[in-house]
Amino acid sequence: MKKILFITIILIGNLIGQTKVGSTAAPFLNVAVGSRAIAMGGAFVATANDVTSLYYNPAGASRMESGGAYFSHSRWFADITYNWAGGVVNLGDMGVVGLSLTYLDYGDLEVTTLNEPEGTGEFFNPYDLCFALSYAYNLTDRFSVGGNVKYVNQKIYNTTASAVAADLGVLFISDIYGLRIGASISNFGTDMKLDGKDIYVQHDINSQIYGNNDQVLAKLNTESYPLPLTFRIGIAMDVVNAEMHRLTVGADALHPNDNAESVNVGAEYCFMNLVSLRGGYKSLFLDNTEEGLTLGFGLQYMFNNGFGFSVDYGYQEFGILDYTQHFSLGIKF
Template structure:
């Protein structure tokens, strides 16, 4: 156990050194940033240190290679009132195909409440309302290349909509996980959201233009279109390490650390710990997200699971809850249900 803890300290020290390697970042320069919202209450309670954690269908988001570790059909439904007036939902299913690998399907939706349309002439509202939404659908495939090493990938279609305008794009995730011979320590690496740029198009960008305001007799109501900029997707590279410090039939303690390198922010580190009791039936966890990041919005997170409850025959259900402290935007609650059948 002492060697494992020393290894974790060395890895975290290395991640912290990386977090100061760059003095320049591009905060707020990516489109479709809802793709950075963590999926799964277990992962959220873990401080988002989750790319090397096995056995959970939320891996459809975190690391597509991990779904190869699932030996049963698994369904996950995740819901969070993310910020005031905004709801976040994720659903995914994992289908093991035996010697042919593992297939996964997923959908992510971010939806706002209705908002009033305002204009310079009607700052209190025109009487109309609008919403903004983002969604992504993904297809994932993973398989073992050896008994300890698996690789996986996800293809995603992405769309963001504001009122009558929208932007679309496609992206790919690719990940690997390796279970080392050293007492079950797992190493993982993932690149997420590698894809096209996104640009807004739609009726809301149409404007009336008088192309010759100093001349009479011309058409004063020509329809023009505002030309919007293109923005990159939130490309993220994550490197993760996790392992069991204690692992008996009655008690398990798991530690995890992720190094995170996004294209629209500075580098940071996520840390998490999880304790399991009663033969994995009860799990509690805590974590810290975006360690070493300047102006970090996130604080400590906590979570609890009632896991692997047998409903009937071979159907198992797990319910997860997580609490994420935030400094300015209000604390969030996460709820997930996982069904294995």
């Protein structure tokens, strides 16, 4: 029962009690990815300089000087896990291509029926899935564009819903102390509607008549819901950029179609390009949210042959839901 409660919370997000709230499908698409970006409060649309830019702002991938791969694992509530993996390849003057996979695993749940409300002994594994192909290109030395085309799927028992969607991002690097301005629109796509054999039921058309066919096959009517369309715009700047020290600050403003507007802020301090400390705050100015303080750190090392790796950790407060932890591993090649 506890796991079912948490799944319900994940599915409906922060819809209850909010203004400007509508119903959307696949709310997992709004769950932040990458321990580094999460630790910076999710204020990453203008920073966007690692593989997780494929999620926050695909235009940022064009600014990566080499290829790379990144895997992120998040431990949520009630044994729910959230995994994201992505990779990019730099094609030089032809731009950057990438792919990513998002997988939200709700764990094993026991089947219950009206006759067996305590469970039948049969288990199923609901999940959410998103697969994306990406491309990014530098139009000039300061302006980049990028986009994703993705397939979205949700499954619970024998019922599924699918959609096709796209993301678009832009990134501008100014000559004013390296100020970066980024913007992206995510999850512009088709509506989702649940379908499958579980929505077929046997129905008695008229229970008052004895002897009629009381097992007429009927299909439950399910509604279509749009994807959680989100517009982000943000700024980032290296307020300190010395040989041994770098301090990056950033802020994002979010305008979703299923919630009120909010602001994310964050910062990253890096020492000798080896150790990073991060902090931020999510969902500023948003009422009735459980999100808040974020913290984290990272270790990275580059070898002389151009190969490198990074290890990141992120912590995010969730109010009455306690907190979530995020672990990531990245490589550069």
